[in-house]
Amino acid sequence: xxxxxxxxxxxxxxxxxxxxxxxxxxxxxxxxxxxxxxxxxxxxxxxxxxxxxxxxxxxxxxxxxxxxxxxxxxxxxxxxxxxxxxxxxxxxxxxxxxxxxxxxxxxxxxxxxxxxxxxxxxxxxxxxxxxxxxxxxxxxxxxxxxxxxxxxxxxxxxxxxxxxxxxxxxxxxxxxxxxxxxxxxxxxxxxxxxxxxxxxxxxxxxxxxxxxxxxxxxxxxxxxxxxxxxxxxxxxxxxxxxxxxxxxxxxxxxxxxxxxxxxxxxxxxxxxxxxxxxxxxxxxxxxxxxxxxxxxxxxxxxxxxxxxxxxxxxxxxxxxxxxxxx
Amino acid sequence: xxxxxxxxxxxxxxxxxxxxxxxxxxxxxxxxxxxxxxxxxxxxxxxxxxxxxxxxxxxxxxxxxxxxxxxxxxxxxxxxxxxxxxxxxxxxxxxxxxxxxxxxxxxxxxxxxxxxxxxxxxxxxxxxxxxxxxxxxxxxxxxxxxxxxxxxxxxxxxxxxxxxxxxxxxxxxxxxxxxxxxxxxxxxxxxxxxxxxxxxxxxxxxxxxxxxxxxxxxxxxxxxxxxxxxxxxxxxxxxxxxxxxxxxxxxxxxxxxxxxxxxxxxxxxxxxxxxxxxxxxxxxxxxxxxxxxxxxxxxxxxxxxxxxxxxxxxxxxxxxxxxxxxxxxxxxxxxxxxxxxxxxxxxxxxxx
Numbered sequence: 001x002x003x004x005x006x007x008x009x010x011x012x013x014x015x016x017x018x019x020x021x022x023x024x025x026x027x028x029x030x031x032x033x034x035x036x037x038x039x040x041x042x043x044x045x046x047x048x049x050x051x052x053x054x055x056x057x058x059x060x061x062x063x064x065x066x067x068x069x070x071x072x073x074x075x076x077x078x079x080x081x082x083x084x085x086x087x088x089x090x091x092x093x094x095x096x097x098x099x100x101x102x103x104x105x106x107x108x109x110x111x112x113x114x115x116x117x118x119x120x121x122x123x124x125x126x127x128x129x130x131x132x133x134x135x136x137x138x139x140x141x142x143x144x145x146x147x148x149x150x151x152x153x154x155x156x157x158x159x160x161x162x163x164x165x166x167x168x169x170x171x172x173x174x175x176x177x178x179x180x181x182x183x184x185x186x187x188x189x190x191x192x193x194x195x196x197x198x199x200x201x202x203x204x205x206x207x208x209x210x211x212x213x214x215x216x217x218x219x220x221x222x223x224x225x226x227x228x229x230x231x232x233x234x235x236x237x238x239x240x241x242x243x244x245x246x247x248x249x250x251x252x253x254x255x256x257x258x259x260x261x262x263x264x265x266x267x268x269x270x271x272x273x274x275x276x277x278x279x280x281x282x283x284x285x286x287x288x289x290x291x292x293x294x295x296x297x298x299x300x301x302x303x304x305x306x307x308x309x310x311x312x313x314x315x316x317x318x319x320x321x322x323x324x325x326x
Numbered sequence: 327x328x329x330x331x332x333x334x335x336x337x338x339x340x341x342x343x344x345x346x347x348x349x350x351x352x353x354x355x356x357x358x359x360x361x362x363x364x365x366x367x368x369x370x371x372x373x374x375x376x377x378x379x380x381x382x383x384x385x386x387x388x389x390x391x392x393x394x395x396x397x398x399x400x401x402x403x404x405x406x407x408x409x410x411x412x413x414x415x416x417x418x419x420x421x422x423x424x425x426x427x428x429x430x431x432x433x434x435x436x437x438x439x440x441x442x443x444x445x446x447x448x449x450x451x452x453x454x455x456x457x458x459x460x461x462x463x464x465x466x467x468x469x470x471x472x473x474x475x476x477x478x479x480x481x482x483x484x485x486x487x488x489x490x491x492x493x494x495x496x497x498x499x500x501x502x503x504x505x506x507x508x509x510x511x512x513x514x515x516x517x518x519x520x521x522x523x524x525x526x527x528x529x530x531x532x533x534x535x536x537x538x539x540x541x542x543x544x545x546x547x548x549x550x551x552x553x554x555x556x557x558x559x560x561x562x563x564x565x566x567x568x569x570x571x572x573x574x575x576x577x578x579x580x581x582x583x584x585x586x587x588x589x590x591x592x593x594x595x596x597x598x599x600x601x602x603x604x605x606x607x608x609x610x611x612x613x614x615x616x617x618x619x620x621x622x623x624x625x626x627x628x629x630x631x632x633x634x635x636x637x638x639x640x641x642x643x644x645x646x647x648x649x650x651x652x653x654x655x656x657x658x659x660x661x662x663x664x665x666x667x668x669x670x671x672x673x674x675x676x677x678x
Contacts, residue, residue, distance in 0.1 A: 067655060085663035120667045121642060125660060208632060290373035311555070
């Protein structure tokens with residue numbers, strides 16, 4: 001019988017699930033597009049996972065991470081709900097021992113995590129500006145008619161990458177259009193875009209951070225070989241893209257779940273059948289005070305299982321069954 | 327300025343914003359001693375901020391915008407608004423220019439304003455000019471110079487007690503509540519059980535909890551709405567919180583003196599001096615620097631603290647920038663990750 005841990009990372013662009021056995025080996029990993037419907041995507045992921053795993057499988061623990069971690073947590077009954085920085089750090093320091101710098105670029109977020117002796121000593125996340133993250137690359141690839149999977153490959157063909165202003169996605173786009181109208185080659189423009197985004201990343205998220213090798217590059221954008229090359233060029237050292245680079249958050253969540261349930265605690269996992277259960281989420285504005293908090297209510301077959309979004313705890317605190325404070 | 331004595335019991339409005347967190351106990355005592363009733367605006371809420379954003383000039387910083395909201399809420403409820411024009415609160419130092427222009431900005435945009443008591447507080451040349459400001463303010467309520475002087479002295483005494491309570495580890499709201507309680511009994515130093523036994527070293531002592539220091543402008547970190555309740559959240563996560571305002575003035579000044587050039591921003595001086603102190607005080611395991619978007623002095627303060635923290639290397643630092651568009655999710659994710667980092671480092675990991 002297979003026993004293991006489930007890790008779920010619900011990001012803005014992708015939702016990832018992994019199943020890790022007790023020895024820490026990844027048995028199954030699933031990468032899905034969230035497409036603005038996190039609940040349905042989590043359920044689809046669970047369904048797929050259940051199909052690919054042997055029928056007699058015991059889930060000993062569940063961990064959730066990503067911006068939709070609280071949602072994933074209440075739907076599956078996760079044992080641990082953790083922020084993505086800790087999840088990524090745990091995963092990478094386990095899979096790539098000795099790592100000192102983690103560059104993670106996802107759909108909306110980009111982060112840098114600095115580790116020394118396997119401990120996180122510093123980190124940063126992009127602020128309001130998401131220039132240079134996956135969704136911008138996606139959008140530009142679509143505009144240029146380049147399939148995103150081919151983006152990196154084409155960028156590697158560049159002979160002299162053009163200089164593109166990467167500080168702001170809006171400026172970058174107009175700069176790219178300008179370069180394209182001047183007649184520069186597509187590969188050179190794509191490679192130039194990669195370099196601009198790397199520059200932007202290092203000047204913003206990576207500003208003031210001590211970037212030491214080994215450097216690991218992960219997150220969905222790490223699939224882009226052009227970005228990896230641009231990082232290597234800018235940093236002057238090798239950059240490793242680890243296996244499971246695009247589901248690292250989920251791997252971290254699974255590892256955290258293993259740690260959490262290590263003392264033999266039973267898992268809160270509701271079972272794979274939650275993929276078939278109807279979950280409804282609904283929002284309302286509380287009229288209790290002038291803050292007018294936007295409260296979200298998650299219902300599992302008409303039963304309210306979680307509420308959040310209120311500052312004072314009037315709604316989230318009213319649920320005795322399962323408290324989920326954010 | 328409209329002068330003329332008002333009746334006893336007239337209401338003086340003070341916004342719960344900006345340097346309220348530093349000076350309110352003194353202001354309140356002063357006006358109450360003169361027979362006025364002090365009305366404070368309520369805690370910040372979304373609608374207070376929305377109102378402030380509508381009234382304030384677009385490029386004002388978040389705390390100034392918020393203060394506009396507080397004033398708008400008070401304007402119709404009081405006979406006077408107390409908005410001192412803070413130019414300088416310490417010798418050879420300045421306060422941010424936005425404080426200086428604040429009463430004027432308010433006059434230009436906030437409708438239905440009662441008379442504004444906008445006396446100048448400018449201690450740049452001499453500390454004793456503080457009384458001049460109160461003397462002016464007192465003229466609204468009494469013709470007796472002696473009464474004004476006594477009220478001023480009483481205000482100063484309460485302010486001193488307040489600062490002692492902060493140094494003893496109380497947060498501003500707690501300290502103000504204690505003062506209010508004590509004032510209810512009897513207004514004498516003996517009414518404050520905690521005064522006297524406070525010293526900066528004391529707050530760092532005792533308790534096994536991990537300690538996180540929060541450095542930021544008082545109107546950002548103590549306003550639970552704007553700060554998204556950071557202080558409470560840290561406490562709920564099992565962390566002992568200490569803030570820059572709980573470090574005694576001489577310590578702050580001595581630490582800030584390590585800079586190659588003397589800082590002439592009073593608030594930045596406190597943040598930097600306290601941060602430098604926390605970085606080597608030993609007991610502090612994490613440093614949180616909170617700034618508001620668009621704050622000029624903070625962009626410098628932040629960099630100076632960052633560099634020192636990096637050079638020292640022992641205490642992890644997190645920089646949080648707040649603005650009116652801040653999503654809670656982003657702030658909480660960073661805070662959570664920061665606590666994980668702090669707690670892992672301490673060797674014992676506690677669930678945050």
